[in-house]
Amino acid sequence: MRLTNILENIDAKVICGDPTDVEIKSGxxxxxxxEVMACGNADLWITVQSHSxxxxxxxxxGVKCIFLVNGREYSxxxxxxxxxxxxxxxxxxxxxxxxxxxxxxxxxS
Amino acid sequence: MQCFRADFHIHSCLxxxxxxxxxxNQVAQKLVENHIDWAAITDHNSTRNLAxxxxxxxxxxxxxxxxxxxxxxxxxHLLGYFPSVQKACELGEIIESKLPKHESDPExxxxxxxxxxxxxxxxxxxxxxxxxxxxxxxxxxxxxxxxGGIAVYxxxxxxxxxIYQLGFIPPEPFISCEIYMPSxxxxxxxxxxxxxxxxxxxxxxxxxxxxxxxMVKCCNRTFDEFLKAxxxxxxxxxxxxx
Numbered sequence: 001m002r003l004t005n006i007l008e009n010i011d012a013k014v015i016c017g018d019p020t021d022v023e024i025k026s027g028x029x030x031x032x033x034x035e036v037m038a039c040g041n042a043d044l045w046i047t048v049q050s051h052s053x054x055x056x057x058x059x060x061x062g063v064k065c066i067f068l069v070n071g072r073e074y075s076x077x078x079x080x081x082x083x084x085x086x087x088x089x090x091x092x093x094x095x096x097x098x099x100x101x102x103x104x105x106x107x108x109s
Numbered sequence: 110m111q112c113f114r115a116d117f118h119i120h121s122c123l124x125x126x127x128x129x130x131x132x133x134n135q136v137a138q139k140l141v142e143n144h145i146d147w148a149a150i151t152d153h154n155s156t157r158n159l160a161x162x163x164x165x166x167x168x169x170x171x172x173x174x175x176x177x178x179x180x181x182x183x184x185x186h187l188l189g190y191f192p193s194v195q196k197a198c199e200l201g202e203i204i205e206s207k208l209p210k211h212e213s214d215p216e217x218x219x220x221x222x223x224x225x226x227x228x229x230x231x232x233x234x235x236x237x238x239x240x241x242x243x244x245x246x247x248x249x250x251x252x253x254x255x256x257g258g259i260a261v262y263x264x265x266x267x268x269x270x271x272i273y274q275l276g277f278i279p280p281e282p283f284i285s286c287e288i289y290m291p292s293x294x295x296x297x298x299x300x301x302x303x304x305x306x307x308x309x310x311x312x313x314x315x316x317x318x319x320x321x322x323x324m325v326k327c328c329n330r331t332f333d334e335f336l337k338a339x340x341x342x343x344x345x346x347x348x349x350x351x
Contacts, residue, residue: 031184033276051183051246053275075245 001025001107003044003065003088010092010102012067016079017088022064024107029100033057044103046096050074055081064088067103069096110328110344114321116140117149117174118188118263118287118309121158122230124178125219125239128314132228133158133165139318140171147330149176149309151188154208154238156201159194161226172330178263179204180241181249185274186263188287188307189253192332200256204249207242246271250282259339261307264289265297272297285339291322291351305339305347324348 003022007014028042031049041062047054050072058066065088068074074082074089082089092099119136120127140148148171150162156177163173175197179187191197212235213221219239223232244252250260262271262278265286271278278286278300287307288294294306308322327334327345338345 032274034273037276049183049275051275051279053277053279057276075247 006044006103006106007090009106010099011094012090012092012099015074015089015091016083017065017086019065019088022088024065027100027103027107028063029096031096037061046100046103048072048096050078052078052081054078055085055087058082058087059085065090067092067099069094069099110326112324112326112348113146113172113330114144114350115147115323115325116143116145116309116312116318116321117147117176117190117307117323118151118178118311119148120178120311120313121150121152121162122220122222122224123152123155123158123234123238124313125153125213125221126313127152127219129220129222130315131313132224133162133226134228135315136162136312137165137169137171139312139315140166141169143318143320145171145318145321147172147174147325149174149190151176151178152238153178154180154204154240154242155221155234155236156194156197157223157234159197159201161224163194164226174332174335177201177204179244179249179253180239180269181246182241182243183246183274184241184269185246185271186269187246187249187253188261188263189249189258190261190332190335191253191256191258196256196258200252200258203252204242204244205236207244209237209240211237213237213239246275247282250284259284259336261285261287263287264311265301266290266293272300285347288349291349294349294351305341306349307347308349308351320350322350324350
């Protein structure tokens with residue numbers, strides 16, 4: 001599924017990166033970065049962590065897009081690093097449960 | 110120069126997860142039994158028992174290092190050490206003001222007790238000390254430094270640590286690291302390269318004390334000398350005992 005299709009159907013805001021042509025097949029939801037690193041790989045990651053380490057972890061497991069939930073905001077450092085690594089950063093006011101459910105349903109349909 | 114046996118991570122009865130027996134005279138007695146020369150109290154998100162512990166430790170010949178264990182918004186445990194109880198308490202008030210506003214429930218969260226020099230409980234403290242404050246890791250490190258202190262990553266080899274929460278130790282801030290089990294040092298050595306290493310009991314009850322896990326090589330037990338040892342100035346250093 002295209003990331004742009006997902007973004008059309010949820011309440012979210014793209015902070016940096018170009019979502020066009022980003023293909024999403026899988027996702028992962030967790031706030032423990034050590035666990036995310038061990039999860040194998042995922043195209044999309046939903047978390048409350050906004051520290052710049054999320055960009056490094058995303059590159060390790062092949063995440064193309066990070067969703068920061070609960071209305072939290074990325075630091076400028078995180079945004080700069082994501083731009084360098086070509087990772088799409090998105091924020092949403094929804095919580096991780098709601099967003100995970102919606103995106104999971106879209107990927108299943 | 111001398112080598113001082115140190116334990117810089119100890120919880121008092123103010124920490125919700127600590128035993129009620131973690132009172133000044135009881136803890137001081139354990140430190141003396143274990144030949145500790147220099148010790149810190151590092152309660153979760155609070156500094157309100159520091160003054161009484163300083164008094165009783167000093168009476169027992171144990172030098173006191175005022176500390177705190179802050180829980181950052183990322184759920185990272187971060188130790189802070191300060192030049193005086195007063196400075197520590199000024200920072201402690203700010204951290205407490207950044208905690209969630211509701212009161213803790215002692216039956217669920219654990220008892221948080223202020224204590225006096227006779228080991229008597231004087232007040233039940235109801236700030237939710239077991240929760241993260243609203244400040245980021247970088248904000249907490251900056252705040253500790255603003256109050257003349259230094260920050261140390263707590264127990265990098267355990268849960269609620271920088272590595273557990275954020276996957277790895279970021280290059281900045283370049284602060285010291287505490288390792289709970291020095292035997293696991295090799296596993297994290299690459300990430301901690303060049304950083305000063307601490308190791309302490311992280312005692313939450315009286316049975317958790319042991320002989321020193323770290324030593325501070327310096328001229329005397331002052332904060333200034335402690336800082337110089339952390340920064341490895343003029344032959345001073347912090348060493349692990351293993």
